[in-house]
Amino acid sequence: MELLVVKDRRMDYDGSAIRSHWAYRNFGILGNSLVVFRGRCDVKVGEMIDIEDLRASKEIRSDNMVHYIVEVFDLVNTLFASTLQKLFIAKLCEVLGDYGVKTTRKGDDIYVNGRKLSISIATVSPVSVKVHIGINVEAKGIPEGVDAVGLRELGITDVEDFMERTGRTLVEEFEKVKKDSLKVRWAQ
Amino acid sequence: MELLVVKDRRMDYDGSAIRSHWAYRNFGILGNSLVVFRGRCDVKVGEMIDIEDLRASKEIRSDNMVHYIVEVFDLVNTLFASTLQKLFIAKLCEVLGDYGVKTTRKGDDIYVNGRKLSISIATVSPVSVKVHIGINVEAKGIPEGVDAVGLRELGITDVEDFMERTGRTLVEEFEKVKKDSLKVRWAQ
């Protein structure tokens, strides 16, 4: 899994990055990839993946987020997509723990003292598994009724360092998962 | 995923429970299952799944462990097996955190202050994904050279309650993963 942390500019997330080969089309990264970038989040209805949100007419917005776009080509399956997503969220919570931030994970949501830090979705394209994770840098521009929190409030102010560190950690987690999948014999 | 917590007796783990349909053959549990039980661990060489361990002639032993045997029939794939295993280990760490125990997860290993609390393996049979996780109740009967720790040393003395609580939590985690996999539309 190749890592790209985009630091030289802001990029907004409108949902279209969930499409297949987004990392290859935009950055020339072939194969499994994790792209970390920073920018606004405002998912257009036509790009929304979570039908539960669509049914509830939820808005998915935040003014300032760190975004993670994962693409894995090994296996095209929504159950695997959902499992990998939860593992990556759990890993992010472990890293936040290293920062001294105590989190609660509920599936693919991260909470700090009952306030929502993140959004996430996992699905498949016809050729890959895709995951988006967004972590608030600041709790601004959030849909009404959502009690949100951002990294800055939690004392994590060097956002670029956070992007770099979490990016590397998630890639290492995936490589460990992959390696372990290759070293076991099958069972009867 | 059906949960069975075996409380009325001790059962030893010799590695054969990693075979397909073990839960159905022994307990009549059809389909996805998690069986939690307690007993010794002494994996016979013929049942060892981790070829890395086989190559290193490692022993896998402990006198007193809580065992988790997971079987999932939805998808037969070692990368999925390895991902699900790591997620379950991460979840166990989160539960240990609720007990006040600070853990470090390295892939599928749980450490407390540098001491090893657990063993685990994940693989496939021709019809299912299988995961075994073992958590030391006491650090006894461990292979030489392994600096181990057990639940009791960590202050978790009501082992049956721990088995029940972790069992329920892992099943809930899986059900959430499964539910989320069904509510997302595919991406282009």
Add this chain to the structure above:
Amino acid sequence: MELLVVKDRRMDYDGSAIRSHWAYRNFGILGNSLVVFRGRCDVKVGEMIDIEDLRASKEIRSDNMVHYIVEVFDLVNTLFASTLQKLFIAKLCEVLGDYGVKTTRKGDDIYVNGRKLSISIATVSPVSVKVHIGINVEAKGIPEGVDAVGLRELGITDVEDFMERTGRTLVEEFEKVKKDSLKVRWAQ
């Protein structure tokens, strides 16, 4: 497989219900589902799935039909879709036999005394298997040249009861198929 029999209103079938997650989007039913409803049938060319029909410029129309929309997420494969479709058609014939109606099944078509009672299609979306079955309540609004028959002519006048009974029977058939798939060991 969750069953929904829509009795409180008529719903027309224009072919768009064959898309993935139709039951979840419209009724909030997550996972495998069977939705039974009643209404006109007029499949738009852009929604036609059967390329043989498209090539022959066939029309797919009927003024009054019982419709079954099946979605299964376990396995995405057209051969499985086609097999499940034929099994469900065979089951419907068995139920019609219980009503005293003698049918002839030709693949996915049901005939009574040489007259066509039903239409059906089975395919895949990128995340699921989808099947549509339509059974004429009356042989009205049928494309010219098709010698059709409807349930009323066959003496089945309590259409709601028929919808309920067939819906339950098809779900039971699927659950039996699923259960049996889990209780067998693999063969060498």
Add this chain to the structure above:
Amino acid sequence: MELLVVKDRRMDYDGSAIRSHWAYRNFGILGNSLVVFRGRCDVKVGEMIDIEDLRASKEIRSDNMVHYIVEVFDLVNTLFASTLQKLFIAKLCEVLGDYGVKTTRKGDDIYVNGRKLSISIATVSPVSVKVHIGINVEAKGIPEGVDAVGLRELGITDVEDFMERTGRTLVEEFEKVKKDSLKVRWAQ
């Protein structure tokens, strides 16, 4: 799907024909196949596929049966195996109907007036789907407690003709299923 009806000799079924490539090893039939033969049935415990039967210590025996061994290489999946099995059983019931025999199908079991006519199992090998169906010619040598019936009692005395006719019909059914799976476009 190639059909072989073995008429020149009796062959007993001990369960080993459920293994992969049995038709190729024994008759040189490459690819999808249906082999129909006649003989005793006495499944050895080591060859039993149905774990439910194993758990109940059931015997699977009959002195005189028509046997069908199906192998399909297109798709290796137990849910597909179980679906195809039920469709084939339903088709056999339809043919029995043409003989004037009124049957009741319960999943993969055929009953005539509450008496059991058949046995069946469906599973996977690592490379194929395998189905066995056995139909009693006479209700002899049946395990105690099973109220069985045979073809002869039902007035079907030309067993070779029955083997030929059902064999051809099942192959036609499969070819129709396969053809239909290829003529449909995918749905969104």
Add this chain to the structure above:
Amino acid sequence: MELLVVKDRRMDYDGSAIRSHWAYRNFGILGNSLVVFRGRCDVKVGEMIDIEDLRASKEIRSDNMVHYIVEVFDLVNTLFASTLQKLFIAKLCEVLGDYGVKTTRKGDDIYVNGRKLSISIATVSPVSVKVHIGINVEAKGIPEGVDAVGLRELGITDVEDFMERTGRTLVEEFEKVKKDSLKVRWAQ
């Protein structure tokens, strides 16, 4: 794999033939197919499959080509698509060798004395594997900067015979591949 060599007319390739069921929609060929035809090549940007080409804003053009459109429904996977494509290209090189033309194959490109003879792409639809191969009849209308060569320059002037011969050879190659896949037992 059914073969169709279109000789009675010219057909241009604009990229849309890469879509699923193109052979069935246009020629009524059900299942695996190879269609060989002759005509211009001018792939519209909206139909381009190779994202590397898209990123480089490459043009894919030639005034006079023999085209091969392959569709295989057995297995939907891009690694398989890419492997089959290379094998077919290698086979075409072998046939060219029989014509006395010495070629160099680089992946899916055929060169003669450093000049490019062919273009090719392989991908999946949601239901099939699709491959396009184009071989220049004349090196005319080729994008600037590409040093191309055509069959005529190589002394192959009976293009219809070449289409027929290569078509038959590729289908035989596939049938051999398929047959061999069915005659091997699985390994432990």
Add this chain to the structure above:
Amino acid sequence: MELLVVKDRRMDYDGSAIRSHWAYRNFGILGNSLVVFRGRCDVKVGEMIDIEDLRASKEIRSDNMVHYIVEVFDLVNTLFASTLQKLFIAKLCEVLGDYGVKTTRKGDDIYVNGRKLSISIATVSPVSVKVHIGINVEAKGIPEGVDAVGLRELGITDVEDFMERTGRTLVEEFEKVKKDSLKVRWAQ
């Protein structure tokens, strides 16, 4: 795909290297691999994979061969296995062409002037695709009735160089196949 060319010793091939994880068990090579070695060939009946050979009671023997053992974990499917095998054989023929040796490939067999140079088999384990290719160094110890030829007779006397060169070329071919599979968008 990792390459290992074993030069420091002879190793015989008895067929057991076709089993899954052979390269990892014996050389610690994790994941996709190609191991090239030299030694006798004498496949035990219990290890024979080709059922056609088993049915014909063929012997598979040669006193001096270069062996290639391929394992690919990306996709478990016999059609893919058979396709990859043919591509690798075609590539070996291309390399032999570079040596000035004119070959004829028939599926997975290499002939030089009608004499057999090679043997090969491709199959799956439950977790991988496996291919064995053997090329005679000398035509000694070959089963009676087979008109064989070896590399030495063809003027290729630096066998270690041949092993190194073909090994590298096959790995490059696979990497190209893999890369191309990742750079294409899916087709409708």
